[in-house]
Amino acid sequence: MPTVRELVEQNQDRYVGWLIEACSIQSLHGQPDELARMATWVEDKLAGFGAATSRLTYESAPDALLGVLGSGDRTVLVYDHYDVQPVDPIELWKSAPFTPEIRDGKIYARGCADNKGDLVARLAGIEVYKELYGEPPITVKFLVEGEEETGSESFEGIASRYREELAADGCIWEGMGIDHVGRPELVFGAKGLAYVELYHKGLPEDQHSSIAVITPSPAWHMIEALNTLRDPDGRVLIDGFYDDVVEATDEDMKFLEELPFEEEAERERMGLDSFVADATGLELVRRYYFEPTCNIAGIVSGFTVPGASKTVLPKEILVKLDMRLVPNQSPDDIVAKLRKHLDARGFDDIGINRFSNEHPVRSPGDSLIARASLDACADVFDEAPAVSPLMIGTGPMYPVASTLGIPTVSPAGICRPDSNIHAPNENARIDDFLHIIEYTVAWLKRFAELDK
Amino acid sequence: MPTVRELVEQNQDRYVGWLIEACSIQSLHGQPDELARMATWVEDKLAGFGAATSRLTYESAPDALLGVLGSGDRTVLVYDHYDVQPVDPIELWKSAPFTPEIRDGKIYARGCADNKGDLVARLAGIEVYKELYGEPPITVKFLVEGEEETGSESFEGIASRYREELAADGCIWEGMGIDHVGRPELVFGAKGLAYVELYHKGLPEDQHSSIAVITPSPAWHMIEALNTLRDPDGRVLIDGFYDDVVEATDEDMKFLEELPFEEEAERERMGLDSFVADATGLELVRRYYFEPTCNIAGIVSGFTVPGASKTVLPKEILVKLDMRLVPNQSPDDIVAKLRKHLDARGFDDIGINRFSNEHPVRSPGDSLIARASLDACADVFDEAPAVSPLMIGTGPMYPVASTLGIPTVSPAGICRPDSNIHAPNENARIDDFLHIIEYTVAWLKRFAELDK
Numbered sequence: 001m002p003t004v005r006e007l008v009e010q011n012q013d014r015y016v017g018w019l020i021e022a023c024s025i026q027s028l029h030g031q032p033d034e035l036a037r038m039a040t041w042v043e044d045k046l047a048g049f050g051a052a053t054s055r056l057t058y059e060s061a062p063d064a065l066l067g068v069l070g071s072g073d074r075t076v077l078v079y080d081h082y083d084v085q086p087v088d089p090i091e092l093w094k095s096a097p098f099t100p101e102i103r104d105g106k107i108y109a110r111g112c113a114d115n116k117g118d119l120v121a122r123l124a125g126i127e128v129y130k131e132l133y134g135e136p137p138i139t140v141k142f143l144v145e146g147e148e149e150t151g152s153e154s155f156e157g158i159a160s161r162y163r164e165e166l167a168a169d170g171c172i173w174e175g176m177g178i179d180h181v182g183r184p185e186l187v188f189g190a191k192g193l194a195y196v197e198l199y200h201k202g203l204p205e206d207q208h209s210s211i212a213v214i215t216p217s218p219a220w221h222m223i224e225a226l227n228t229l230r231d232p233d234g235r236v237l238i239d240g241f242y243d244d245v246v247e248a249t250d251e252d253m254k255f256l257e258e259l260p261f262e263e264e265a266e267r268e269r270m271g272l273d274s275f276v277a278d279a280t281g282l283e284l285v286r287r288y289y290f291e292p293t294c295n296i297a298g299i300v301s302g303f304t305v306p307g308a309s310k311t312v313l314p315k316e317i318l319v320k321l322d323m324r325l326v327p328n329q330s331p332d333d334i335v336a337k338l339r340k341h342l343d344a345r346g347f348d349d350i351g352i353n354r355f356s357n358e359h360p361v362r363s364p365g366d367s368l369i370a371r372a373s374l375d376a377c378a379d380v381f382d383e384a385p386a387v388s389p390l391m392i393g394t395g396p397m398y399p400v401a402s403t404l405g406i407p408t409v410s411p412a413g414i415c416r417p418d419s420n421i422h423a424p425n426e427n428a429r430i431d432d433f434l435h436i437i438e439y440t441v442a443w444l445k446r447f448a449e450l451d452k
Numbered sequence: 453m454p455t456v457r458e459l460v461e462q463n464q465d466r467y468v469g470w471l472i473e474a475c476s477i478q479s480l481h482g483q484p485d486e487l488a489r490m491a492t493w494v495e496d497k498l499a500g501f502g503a504a505t506s507r508l509t510y511e512s513a514p515d516a517l518l519g520v521l522g523s524g525d526r527t528v529l530v531y532d533h534y535d536v537q538p539v540d541p542i543e544l545w546k547s548a549p550f551t552p553e554i555r556d557g558k559i560y561a562r563g564c565a566d567n568k569g570d571l572v573a574r575l576a577g578i579e580v581y582k583e584l585y586g587e588p589p590i591t592v593k594f595l596v597e598g599e600e601e602t603g604s605e606s607f608e609g610i611a612s613r614y615r616e617e618l619a620a621d622g623c624i625w626e627g628m629g630i631d632h633v634g635r636p637e638l639v640f641g642a643k644g645l646a647y648v649e650l651y652h653k654g655l656p657e658d659q660h661s662s663i664a665v666i667t668p669s670p671a672w673h674m675i676e677a678l679n680t681l682r683d684p685d686g687r688v689l690i691d692g693f694y695d696d697v698v699e700a701t702d703e704d705m706k707f708l709e710e711l712p713f714e715e716e717a718e719r720e721r722m723g724l725d726s727f728v729a730d731a732t733g734l735e736l737v738r739r740y741y742f743e744p745t746c747n748i749a750g751i752v753s754g755f756t757v758p759g760a761s762k763t764v765l766p767k768e769i770l771v772k773l774d775m776r777l778v779p780n781q782s783p784d785d786i787v788a789k790l791r792k793h794l795d796a797r798g799f800d801d802i803g804i805n806r807f808s809n810e811h812p813v814r815s816p817g818d819s820l821i822a823r824a825s826l827d828a829c830a831d832v833f834d835e836a837p838a839v840s841p842l843m844i845g846t847g848p849m850y851p852v853a854s855t856l857g858i859p860t861v862s863p864a865g866i867c868r869p870d871s872n873i874h875a876p877n878e879n880a881r882i883d884d885f886l887h888i889i890e891y892t893v894a895w896l897k898r899f900a901e902l903d904k
Contacts, residue, residue, distance in 0.1 A: 086762050195761045206875040209774050210845040212747035214727045214740050219748040227679045275666045288666050295664035296671040297764050302750035309647045309807035310538050311774045312749050322661050322763045355761035393662040423658045
């Protein structure tokens with residue numbers, strides 16, 4: 001019998017081919033035909049392994065897919081998503097985002113790292129598992145949704161509606177990644193997110209800027225409002241913002257002390273003199289995992305063509321704020337506090353449009369699935385895993401981990417720090433892709449065999 | 453002999469046809485072919501009246517045109533420009549900006565109010581004058597440049613190089629306008645302008661916003677810098693910004709007291725609760741004419757698609773600032789002070805790109821051309837003129853009024869407060885256009901006949 005590695009390598013071209021196929025589909029928010037194509041692609045793969053597939057529908061959300069295979073009382077839920085981030089600024093891509101290209105051992109394509117790489121690796125992992133060991137002695141439920149990159153707004157509804165279908169003893173959530181020095185990363189929770197647009201239209205039309213001397217400027221008004229939201233050290237100044245924050249415990253801090261964090265490499269990669277608030281060492285790591293943010297994801301007003309001048313007083317301004325939340329902040333509560341904060345300072349003329357809305361969440365670090373994921377690292381990776389209590393990104397883990405109460409882990413995944421997820425030239429290493437296939441086989445086996 | 457009015461009305465279709473022709477040409481900065489087409493169009497018209505035309509060249513600037521006609525020792529210089537402002541946001545135009553459309557007695561087209569309407573009316577005025585009175589007994593020099601809307605950067609050079617060709621006893625500068633209640637507006641000076649781009653690139657690429665918790669945000673950094681530049685009452689906080697400002701004198705204030713200013717109409721047109729700093733009455737008028745500004749003409753960073761979300765930490769931010777200056781501020785000095793101000797506050801990583809650069813300027817209110825322009829108002833308009841010491845907009849008047857020392861007046865022109873100059877749906881009233889033709893004939897006659 002070949003080893004897992006040997007079998008993966010024998011099938012390498014076939015699995016990379018799957019990845020290229022998946023990354024060629026433009027499964028972007030607002031492109032229902034392409035989202036549907038991608039859903040069908042995943043469904044066909046699952047059905048090909050003999051999985052019973054079904055569509056989980058909820059209002060106007062893209063269909064989520066459920067694919068159930070294997071048998072046995074112990075059940076693992078595998079969560080991935082088939083949608084991808086927008087591609088702009090498109091002009092900064094070196095190759096077209098939906099024409100996957102392999103250069104120097106890396107695939108370049110939108111979605112290859114977030115999250116089609118993990119998804120395809122897990123599908124391949126099932127095939128390898130079955131070829132080596134036959135039908136899994138546990139139940140494996142693939143849950144693949146199509147709305148993650150716009151905030152999984154329907155996922156709470158899907159989880160509630162399909163509570164029984166989704167029941168499981170543990171959940172494997174997307175993929176965390178592999179860190180700077182090749183250590184597999186695992187987390188047992190995720191930050192939350194409140195994403196809003198701040199909008200102010202103060203004038204009926206754009207005006208000649210000569211009247212700016214007497215006419216209130218919507219742009220300046222917004223700048224003044226923004227300035228009340230955050231101090232230069234990153235501290236969020238929204239009234240009551242930190243009320244529900246659970247500070248890192250002594251145990252968390254001990255945990256963080258053991259966590260490898262390549263401070264210098266990260267600083268250099270970013271070309272920075274220093275991090276926010278000049279934080280270094282353990283304090284930097286603490287901030288990384290346990291501090292919430294108020295980030296400007298975008299801002300636009302008036303005339304914006306670089307290198308040209310137009311003397312205009314813009315009628316309006318739009319700002320995108322994404323606020324990463326930590327347990328136990330609630331996105332609803334935070335947005336309500338933002339509204340109140342603005343109103344109290346004379347900015348009641350600034351509108352708030354809400355988009356993403358994700359609760360922060362934490363699962364225990366000693367569940368069956370947590371132990372299987374950790375143990376499997378040793379089977380595949382040379383480096384010991386880097387385990388953190390919370391992932392710094394956001395995933396709609398809350399409905400599974402909290403609403404359905406399924407212990408959840410986001411294990412080693414294809415994403416590297418330089419994978420440029422959500423940015424131009426998203427990429428993933430082919431070698432990592434093969435490792436995640438192997439790792440999928442390993443944790444399936446560990447999860448099936450672990451004593452309670 | 454018909455009256456001026458009768459002759460203008462007889463030829464109305466012909467002159468409106470000229471205006472439509474002129475406004476159909478896309479004489480935008482960066483479109484050299486269209487700028488050249490427009491220059492030729494003006495040149496052909498001038499040559500058609502028997503003017504001796506020539507091109508005033510300076511480095512890479514679009515050619516300025518000089519057209520000399522009439523004869524006599526007394527000389528008037530007529531300044532206009534043939535370039536127009538950019539058209540974006542194009543989607544807000546009700547008809548295409550370069551396909552002039554007449555609706556309800558108004559022409560809609562980019563440039564029809566600023567400044568092709570005045571230019572064409574003056575060309576028509578020459579034709580009417582000659583038909584009624586023959587060759588003018590004064591020398592009339594048309595000076596039409598093609599770089600006004602991007603700050604007339606070469607105009608100082610053109611004025612110096614062609615000092616002798618441009619010599620005159622008085623200068624008619626573009627057109628000021630007609631106010632809310634139909635009063636012809638005249639001014640003897642203009643504000644200056646320093647237009648800059650503030651630019652900050654702090655990261656090598658756009659990043660996933662999850663790392664904003666430790667990674668300094670270029671956008672926030674810029675917001676913090678902006679916040680040091682202006683207070684909510686419009687007071688500019690750049691160190692030393694007001695050092696060279698000449699305050700309004702008691703005489704200026706008396707003058708402003710007589711100046712009609714439709715405060716309520718202006719407030720309602722803008723849909724405002726109040727003006728900047730809650731100013732009203734004479735203080736509002738003083739601000740309007742005698743205060744400088746620091747306006748945000750544009751700002752852009754990161755993801756800006758309305759109604760969608762992308763969680764990104766943008767690598768860079770661009771801000772366009774236009775600072776309107778009053779005598780005796782100098783644009784060079786103000787930009788140097790901005791640089792120093794930013795450096796002193798830790799914003800030395802914010803770059804400044806300079807664009808427009810115009811000196812504020814004032815001419816005397818009792819020159820020959822000032823008197824001719826004022827007297828001619830009574831010949832044409834029912835309403836008494838509204839005279840202000842300084843125009844709130846900017847024109848490159850400085851090289852003519854200061855470098856060449858020619859007394860300058862910006863007289864009644866086609867522009868109304870609701871003409872949307874520099875904005876979508878720029879428009880001008882056909883009736884005003886005909887009035888400005890008449891007015892051109894009137895001030896030519898007055899200027900020729902005035903005793904010294």
